[in-house]
Amino acid sequence: MTAPHTPSHQPSADDSWAAPPSYAVAPAPGDDGPGLPAELIQAAVVAVVLTVSGALLGLLWEKLAPRVPLVADEKAVFLKEIEGEQAIGADGTFILLALGFGLVSGIAVFLWRRRGGIPLVVGLALGGLLASVVAWRLGLLFGPGDDVVARAKEVGPGVAFDAPLKLNALGALLAWPIAALAAHLGLTALFGPRDPEYALHAAWPPEAYPHPHPNSPNPGLRKDGPGA
Structure with missing residues (x-):
């Protein structure tokens, strides 16, 4: 008759492998932001301020853009310089000014809030686009009139006058929001x-860790925590 099999080691209350500690992941304290309602208000403020500032871009564009000279005779109105690049220069002036305004507005918004967020980014992009539209329409309004025939009759045949200001490449309106x-x-x-x-916080404090068992596969464990 064989004796019943008995384990060579009976677990005791001070066995370090009886109840391993549990760990929880907890985020470190940080700034969670002002909240969605406040972010929406800030985004609206940014969009409105940028839209209004588009008036300054429009005035600068009207003053700095090169003019396209026209000349008329008794029958029709013609370009004075057939190979002139003034029309392209008007688009380029608008794009360069819009890029500068976009860089300044992006830096100003960051210095104001010093954080990102979808509402703020959307307000910045929408405000830049609306500002470009305001600048475009205001530049046309303050530029030379659209009635070319009336201008030609006013100045007389053979006398050069400025063509209406135009933005031929409407993609230039995206320069401000992109910048x-x-x-x-x-x-x-x-x-x-x-x-x-994120940091790991043990559910047990170090002083509550049990003593390691002499037969532990890792005898280097000490009372002050695993791996210490």
């Missing part, structure tokens, strides 16, 4: 707040 987003996103990536770091 603003690039500046803001770049500054946010370099200097904005980082995501909260």
Whole structure:
């Protein structure tokens, strides 16, 4: 008759492998932002301010854009310089001014809030686009009139006069929002707040850890915590 099999080691209350500690993941304290309602208000403020500032771009464009000279005779109105590049220069002036305004607005919004967020980015892009539209229409309004025939009769045959200001490439309206987003996103990536770091917090304090058993596969464990 064989004796019943008995384990060589009976677990005791002070066995370190009886109840391993549990761990919980907790985020480190950080800035959670002002909240969605406040972010929406800030985005609306940014969009309105940028839209109003588009008037300044329109005035500068009207003053700095090169003019297209026209000349008339008794029958029709003609370009004075057939190979002139003034029309292209008007588009280029608008794009350069819009890029400058976009960079300034993107930097200003970052310095104001120093953080990103979808509402703020949307407000920045929408405000830049609306500002470009305001600048475009205001430049046309303050530029030379659209009635070319009346202008030709006013100045007389053979006398040069300015053609109406035009924006031939409507894609130039995207220069402001693109530059603003690039500046803001770049500054946010370099200097904005980082995501909260996560740390492991043991459910047991170190002083509550049990003594390791002599037959433990890792006798190097000490009372002050695993792996210490």
